[in-house]
Amino acid sequence: MANIELEKASHLIPEFRYREDGMNVTRGSVWSGPGCHEGCGVLIYTDDDGKLIKVEGDPENPFNKGRLCSRCLALHEVVNSPERLRHPMKRAREDRGKDKWERITWDEAFDIIYERFSDIKERYGAEAIACCFGTGRDIVPWIYRLAYTIGTPNTIFTMSGMSCYLTRVLGCIASTGCFWVGDYSQQFLRRYEDPRWKRPDTIVVWGNNPLVANADGMYGHWAVDCMKLGSKIIAVDPRVTWLAAKAEVHLAIRPGTDGALAIAMLNYIISNDLYDHDFVDKWCYGFNELAEHVKDFTLEKAEEITYIPKEKIAKAALMIAESEGSILQWGVAFDMTKEALPASQAAFAIFVITGQIDRPGGMVMPTEILRFVGGWGYEELILGKHQDMIDKRIGMHEYGLLNAGIMACSTDRWIEQMETGEPYKMAGIWIQTTNFLACTSPDPKRTLAACNKMEFIAAVDMFMTPTIMALADVVLPVSAFTEKVGLRVGDGFQRCETINRASDPGDTRSDVEINMTLGKRFDPEAWPWERTEDVFSAVIKDCGGIDMTYEDFQELAPGYQPFEYYRYESGKLRADGLPGFNTRTGRIELWSTYYSSVGLEPLPYFEEPIPGPVSTPELLEEYPLILTTGARSWFFFHSEHRMIDSLRSRHPWPRIQMNPKTAEINGVSDGDWVWVENHRGRCKRKVEITPIIDPRIVMADHGWWLPEEPGDFDEGLFGLWDMDINNLLKWQAGRAGVGSNYKTMLCKIYKAEPGDEHNTWTREEAYSYVPREDD
Template sequence: ADVWLQLRPGTDDALALAMLNVIIEEGLEDRQFVDQWCHGYEELAQRVKAYTPEWAEPITWCSASDIRAAARLYARIRPSMLEWGCAIEHTPACFQTVRALLCLPSITGNIDQPGSWSFGMLPLPPFPQLFDRMPAAQQKKRLGFDDFKVLSGELAQLPSAHVPTIFKAIRSGVPYPVRSGFIFGNNALATYGDAKTAYETLMALDYLVVAELYMTPTAELADLVLPVATWAEVDALPAVPFYGQNVILAQQKTIQYAECVQDEEIMAELCRRLDTEFGQEPPQQVYDDMLRAKLDFGWQELKEMGFYQPAFKWRKYEEHGFQTPTGKIELYSTRLKEMGYDPLPSFEEPPESPCSTPELAAEYPLILITGARIPLFFQSEYRQMPGLRKGQPEPECELHPDTAAALGVHAGDWVSVESKRGKCRQKVKIFSGIDPRVVHVQHGWWFPEEQDSPDHGIWRSNANALTSMAPPYCTAMGTYQLRALLCKVVKLEDSDEPWSPPLARTFNSNVAKVQEWVR
């Protein structure tokens, strides 16, 4: 890299606002694009005036000179590309962080042109989620509808209930009882924040169904486990990239293994058994309807074609504008203003941090990051594959050499990473590329090879024993702080065992018959 901005985790919003300050104050914006296609530039300019690189330096740990250099580099080289991962969405500042970052390509004109952000051709309509079929009064019962309008309410593009609110309702019955749960391909005990609360919530259900490929620790809790199909056992209509749909593929079923069924067919069969008004058609019929909505062919024709790639056009906004009330990119969002949200991006310090909670930082001086992808696995999946486990047999936490030396630990030592919520045991990996004030803990770990209990070692090295699902929440999206939390690293001999629930005295499993690991 010409400039490496190794920022403090959880301060991406401050960095983006400071870069906007530089671009606007130095007149590096694409004035023609801004004048024609952006709404609220003057308001944005006024908002970021106080967010100077000097203001951002102590917050982000990035020097003011580096922030200026990065902003100038991004603005002056056209086209430019801005990419990010899901880490920026794992704090309560999620929504405004994303909006601040979105302003960078917008004011520099890096929108829908070669080498910059592009909008897809979108030859398919949205997958029919049937939200429009649900009566308005029923939609308002969606948990989170009133509190998180961008996630669950009137501003939601893909309305979803708020998970912490669902979990609270399961445990308390407020605002109404939730007595049964249905989990599709989600090892919740390994991948949800605050694993202890996730366990207590699932155990509070009267009835739990898990549709899974493998007998995970979460599936072991279920009253009923349904065997689901792999990608080779399903017909599917993938359109890539996800929000672009520049290529549509006919993914065709090649094998049928035992009674495995794809997720959509399970849902459709439930609708048939309940005799619902909608949702009883097989997936192939849904695919056919989606294709014929805008194209002159259906599912069978696409299977013969293999794939379809529409002709690509750049600068599509020149024909119809942008899908906003003003027809422009709204740096100042009119819809957010109407709904009572701040229409401009802003900075918010993470609720648990050296700045917000210095007394906690005195006991837990390191900043925790977790969730980085491990090339050999996908989330908590594939730990039972011997070939993959050869490449990553045990969980590792990354420490800077100086941090490891100060703690008196070495590469390969087992340590306990601890937060105020719990403990997680992993092996030390020395990595000079991480900031000495930060520790990275791998997530998704469990041990399928451990057959003596149904938890398969899920509590020993569980990164989400350290994380939280507690408020404060992002008022728009309901996100909570999964990263940039405070932690410490302790030698194993100086630490207590991680929390684990009581287990059944007897345990019978047929996993050896159906999973590759133990064969």
């Protein structure tokens, strides 16, 4: 085992547990639930009974330096909430959708789940069971290992086209050999003071509002830190966010046209000879083909498509090209359009041909302990014990891209397969940390009806959700992060952070503990550990190659792994030790040999979003507004936190943001309830009039349900059908199997009349639901 030297943060008080003013303080990291993409350093204050008093930011942690967002600052309300699930419960399958839960013991719960899944395995094969997970939770490695222990290769990220993050990750792995993140000095203990680091000249905030979203291991306010040091912002966003307002140039883009903008910028940079010749000559494959391919994509053409004045596009392209260090701070707007893959490919290529790769203040490859997107245990358990499952992963034959380095299945094909039983029958679902009916799933009625056909469904969560109320037969209560031990192995740089138990979990258990206990029933050899701490010690040694235990990490955390820039020059990116990138050609592939080998276009292209003002002009008369969804709230993590009073009271209802002109034309006022409707469905939103959005575009919140409303299916399922913006969306993946139109729709709005409150859907209707014809 390589002896990796970890650089250790210093603490005034060396122990990670200490007393202060009659309280117990536990130092550690955040992860999860509630969900979060980060892992900030925190100080957790508890009383002698193990009750959580408060969470504060840890000023000594280089990641957040004491800062915290509202969700952690209100964490005591989440953890101590009377609404939390506290004990395992079961109900009869015929009572799905009814509040007829019966408390049971953990032993009984595991007995039922083991028996029912074993029965399904026996009758249809283990592949008939799918294990579903959501985003921003400490779950991916553990749920994959549980699935592989049961013997199924079917792990499902519950979005159409897996259109959050995985699209960009897959595209980058396939064409550059790894995923890249912006260099905000997060890999260095001394952060901005480290002499190796250089502040980026430009930060291109594209399809992302990092201050609110904090996605992918990037603490959003690092962008503000860098602005204070002199970094300039280029913002690509349909809305004027704070960063866009302070940007050197703001490109107010029409949703879903990012690919067109990126291709035009490539053409501008190439045809004006602004690219980095040395980097392109030495380290890129297919530059001439790319140049030829994009040469007719003029700024004029881009202006017509994207709504962005061509002078602004030129200015932004020039600024990136002239930067010694430019970050592509990209977000889900790339993933949440149907042809996400070529759009991401084009945007990333801008940063490749301008030489921003693996340089200070540019795009860098994160050091990791475990590449969590690849899951954990595939080789040992599927290749080692369940070889008959290798070819059964849903979507892997149809979508070759799914074999590029992640192990998730095609979610769209999973939905179809539950409906049709082709190519094989599905019969069970394990749902852990996802509330997909309220959050990630398009066309939730179709999803519900498809899932409802399953013989047995078990779920794990902190709170009752519409998804669990509608579908689950057994539900298990999961611990919050202050109630468990954990290891932060998520997005971005992994900094040897531990999550340390501080408060009393009561009768809840942690996600990994649940997976280990259930996993042992199926195959004790696959989980040869007593405690969850031992699981993490195994990950640290076997995956991280670090000769330390979990307990060592607790003392050390956070610890920083060695980091170097320009690793492609020193041969440290490839297993064979040769210089270059970890691709077939050893270069960054602007013309992708991988895409070509799986039947995809090797060069980036732009396709109009469907529906849209250009692709479906016939819909414009009835649905004249462009609808984008999913801008994040300061107070919620996706569909969570709606029952937390101090947070909910500051974002009490789902909004639809629109320009004053749009409101005037549609005869609505600020605060009005309106229906947002398209040819597929409708939902309610409260009007927020704001000048920050183009009069042609409206933005609707996502993830809404009303925990205060009745949960019974026939009484509205926590208001789900009224509140779910995904009623307007459709299951549809891009050509590569990734990407889907979450942010690029058409709609109309009209006032909701009194008495028109309940857009209900009864159990009877759900059971007899037939998916609508495609449109």
